[in-house]
Amino acid sequence: MRIRASAAVVTGALALSALAVPAAAKVSVPVTYTVTHPASLDPDTFATGPVLYRGAKITSPTGIQGGDDAGTCKAASSTVLNCTASIDIRPALDLFNSEAGTWKIGAVAVDEAEHPTWQGDLGSTKVQRLSKLTTSAKPKPVKKGKTVTVTGKLSRANWESGKYSGYSGQAVQLQFRKKGTTTYKTLKTVKTNSTGALKTTTKATVDGYYRFIFVGNTTTPAVNAAGDLVRVTK
Structure with missing residues (x-):
C-alpha cells in the first residue's frame, strides 16, 4: 500500500x-x-x-x-x-x-x-558552527589606575577539517564585573584579527572579572568567555 x-x-x-x-x-x-x-x-x-x-x-x-x-x-x-x-x-x-x-x-x-x-x-x-571564546587579563595583581591588557580568541567549528578555526573580523564586547556583584557591564567593542585573536587595554579601578562576549549571527551562536579575575592594589 x-x-x-x-x-x-x-x-x-x-x-x-x-x-x-x-x-x-x-x-x-x-x-x-x-x-x-x-x-x-x-x-x-x-x-x-x-x-x-x-x-x-x-x-x-x-x-x-x-x-x-x-x-x-x-x-x-x-x-x-x-x-x-x-x-x-x-x-x-x-x-x-x-x-x-x-x-x-x-x-x-x-x-x-x-x-x-x-x-x-x-x-x-x-x-x-559551534563557537568558542577565551579571555585572559594581565597583570595580576595590578596597581589602581594602571593598564590591564585583555587578550583572547574567538574560534568556531570547521566542519571540513574537523578542528576549530579562528573567526576573523568579528565584533566582540569586553565586559567587566566588579567582585561581589553579579552583573557585567560592557566597556568597549573590539574586532578579532585575521586569526580570531583579540587584544585590548583598559584602566584598573577595582577588583573584578574581565570577559569577552560574542553576540552571534546566523551561522555562529553567541558565546561568553569565562570571567578572569584581576585584583587591584594601591
Missing part, C-alpha cells in the same frame, strides 16, 4: 532551537511531533521521522539531514500519534562550512514497500 500525501500528516511540535554543531562529534537532536492519519490506516503499516533540509522543495533538496531510526509513536486516539525521534548530524561527513545557517524543517512517512511521502515547510531552524 502506498501512502498518499493526505494519509499521514506530520504536525505539532517540530519547532527546534538553533543547533550548535561542533567540529567533529555526532550531534543527536531529540524531536517530538504529532502524526494524524485516517482511522482506517493501520499505524503499523508506515514509519515517520523529521528531517532538516535546504533548498526550495523537500523533494529536491540541496542538503538533507535526518535520523538513523524512525520515530517511536504512541496512539493518542484512533487518528493521532504522539511521536519522538532524533535528527542525527555528523559534521565531518554531512556538512560543508558554507551550509551553516537557516535550514527548513520537514518530515517523511514511509510505507511497508519503502515508498516515501514527503512534507516540507513545517518551520525552520539554524544549524550553526
Whole structure:
C-alpha cells in the first residue's frame, strides 16, 4: 500500500532551537511531533521521522539531514500519534562550512514497500558552527589606575577539517564585573584579527572579572568567555 500525501500528516511540535554543531562529534537532536492519519490506516503499516533540509522543495533538496531510526509513536486516539525521534548530524561527513545557517524543517512517512511521502515547510531552524571564546587579563595583581591588557580568541567549528578555526573580523564586547556583584557591564567593542585573536587595554579601578562576549549571527551562536579575575592594589 502506498501512502498518499493526505494519509499521514506530520504536525505539532517540530519547532527546534538553533543547533550548535561542533567540529567533529555526532550531534543527536531529540524531536517530538504529532502524526494524524485516517482511522482506517493501520499505524503499523508506515514509519515517520523529521528531517532538516535546504533548498526550495523537500523533494529536491540541496542538503538533507535526518535520523538513523524512525520515530517511536504512541496512539493518542484512533487518528493521532504522539511521536519522538532524533535528527542525527555528523559534521565531518554531512556538512560543508558554507551550509551553516537557516535550514527548513520537514518530515517523511514511509510505507511497508519503502515508498516515501514527503512534507516540507513545517518551520525552520539554524544549524550553526559551534563557537568558542577565551579571555585572559594581565597583570595580576595590578596597581589602581594602571593598564590591564585583555587578550583572547574567538574560534568556531570547521566542519571540513574537523578542528576549530579562528573567526576573523568579528565584533566582540569586553565586559567587566566588579567582585561581589553579579552583573557585567560592557566597556568597549573590539574586532578579532585575521586569526580570531583579540587584544585590548583598559584602566584598573577595582577588583573584578574581565570577559569577552560574542553576540552571534546566523551561522555562529553567541558565546561568553569565562570571567578572569584581576585584583587591584594601591
